[in-house]
Amino acid sequence: MNDKANPAKKGGGERKDRLAEALRANLQKRKAQARSRRTGRADERPEGLPAAGKMHKG
Numbered sequence: 001m002n003d004k005a006n007p008a009k010k011g012g013g014e015r016k017d018r019l020a021e022a023l024r025a026n027l028q029k030r031k032a033q034a035r036s037r038r039t040g041r042a043d044e045r046p047e048g049l050p051a052a053g054k055m056h057k058g
C-alpha cells in the first residue's frame with residue numbers, strides 16, 4: 001500500500017493539489033466560524049424547545 005509504488009496518472013497531482021487547497025480553505029473557514037461563536041455572548045435562551053401550546057404565532 002505504498003503510494004510511491006503506484007505513481008499517479010498525469011494530472012492526478014493537480015487534482016490532489018486542488019483538493020488539498022479546498023480542504024485547507026474549508027478548515028480555515030470552520031476555524032473562523034468556531035472562533036466567532038466562541039467570542040460571542042453566551043446563549044441566553046432557556047434550555048430545550050418550547051411546548052407547542054406556549055408558542056405564539058404572529
